[in-house]
Amino acid sequence: MKPAQFAYVAPASVPEAVAVLAERGPESRVLAGGQSLLIELRHRTARPALLVDVNRVPGLSEIAVEDGSVHVGALVRHAQLEHARFDDSLAELFRQVAPYVAHPPIRARGTFAGSLAWAHPASEWCALAMAMGAGIEVAGPAGGRTVPADAWFRGAFATACLPEELVTGVRLPRPPAGAVAAFAELRRTHGSFALAAALVMLRLSGGRVDWVRIGLANAADVPLRAVEAERLMTGELPEPELLAETAVRAAAETDPPDEPHAPAAYRRHALATLVRRCLTRAVQKATAGSP
Numbered sequence: 001m002k003p004a005q006f007a008y009v010a011p012a013s014v015p016e017a018v019a020v021l022a023e024r025g026p027e028s029r030v031l032a033g034g035q036s037l038l039i040e041l042r043h044r045t046a047r048p049a050l051l052v053d054v055n056r057v058p059g060l061s062e063i064a065v066e067d068g069s070v071h072v073g074a075l076v077r078h079a080q081l082e083h084a085r086f087d088d089s090l091a092e093l094f095r096q097v098a099p100y101v102a103h104p105p106i107r108a109r110g111t112f113a114g115s116l117a118w119a120h121p122a123s124e125w126c127a128l129a130m131a132m133g134a135g136i137e138v139a140g141p142a143g144g145r146t147v148p149a150d151a152w153f154r155g156a157f158a159t160a161c162l163p164e165e166l167v168t169g170v171r172l173p174r175p176p177a178g179a180v181a182a183f184a185e186l187r188r189t190h191g192s193f194a195l196a197a198a199l200v201m202l203r204l205s206g207g208r209v210d211w212v213r214i215g216l217a218n219a220a221d222v223p224l225r226a227v228e229a230e231r232l233m234t235g236e237l238p239e240p241e242l243l244a245e246t247a248v249r250a251a252a253e254t255d256p257p258d259e260p261h262a263p264a265a266y267r268r269h270a271l272a273t274l275v276r277r278c279l280t281r282a283v284q285k286a287t288a289g290s291p
């Protein structure tokens with residue numbers, strides 16, 4: 001199907017974009033990489049009167065590595081994260097996750113921030129943002145604000161972003177030095193959305209787990225951080241029995257969708273397996289002193 005008719009504007013700056021959204025926000029949609037929005041337009045599940053194309057807004061395409069955090073501009077594409085070369089375990093996590101986000105042409109256009117704005121429950125980037133305690137930066141008529149990831153995701157395809165607001169970037173705290181990353185995903189075919197996915201970042205100190213983050217995708221209608229599971233292993237020796245117990249605890253924190261091709265019990269089992277796999281890999285890496 002062809003999209004319904006819409007008007008189009010391409011503002012040249014954030015204030016210009018915000019001015020347009022302030023006036024016509026509820027009847028408009030922001031266009032970033034277009035990899036999700038154009039499908040909605042073609043299916044006519046979205047019929048905005050106006051598209052606000054932000055691709056010409058300068059200054060939104062950079063990954064900035066700062067002392068305590070990494071800032072990802074609103075137009076940073078999935079592919080930029082796939083090839084992130086900065087010296088931090090967060091870059092290693094980006095490189096592990098990105099190849100699971102769709103196909104290369106989609107990764108060349110789609111944006112990290114767009115994924116967070118779209119808020120698909122299976123989105124790997126949403127799970128990463130949740131696990132890592134990201135702050136989503138938005139600009140609106142009343143000025144700027146930063147929304148913590150755990151207050152951003154309100155449900156499937158629902159966020160705290162108001163119609164008159166523009167996401168301008170995402171700030172991710174840098175993991176502590178020595179942290180290592182692991183990611184695992186179950187999907188039906190190459191490039192399809194995750195049936196379930198897990199990511200782990202952890203650090204060992206004196207042989208014990210002294211810092212850990214566990215993120216889960218398609219484990220509920222919002223991305224999850226498995227805080228109870230993290231608590232269970234913090235301060236402990238990462239023995240195989242503890243990793244298995246932590247994985248089961250993480251799966252118990254989920255509320256996955258129940259679908260004929262992937263019932264909730266199957267998804268929970270898959271999530272436990274994926275978490276245990278990530279924990280095992282991360283512990284092996286940390287023990288070997290690998291980045």
Ligand SMILES: Cc1cc2nc3c(=O)[nH]c(=O)nc-3n(C[C@H](O)[C@H](O)[C@H](O)COP(=O)(O)OP(=O)(O)OC[C@H]3O[C@@H](n4cnc5c(N)ncnc54)[C@H](O)[C@@H]3O)c2cc1C
Nearest residue numbers: 030032033034035036037102110111114115117118123167
């Ligand atoms: C075949 C296919 C497979 C895919 N597989 C995966 C997958 O495995 N995992 C995955 O996570 N994603 C997947 N995607 C989705 C893809 O990653 C999208 O690129 C991403 O979800 C949205 O980013 P975008 O920049 O393309 O956003 P757009 O499509 O431009 O916008 C998406 C939504 O976010 C809003 N939005 C975007 N940017 C902003 C902003 N700066 N401020 C306010 N609102 C904004 C838009 O208004 C729209 O509502 C797939 C897509 C396709 C077509």
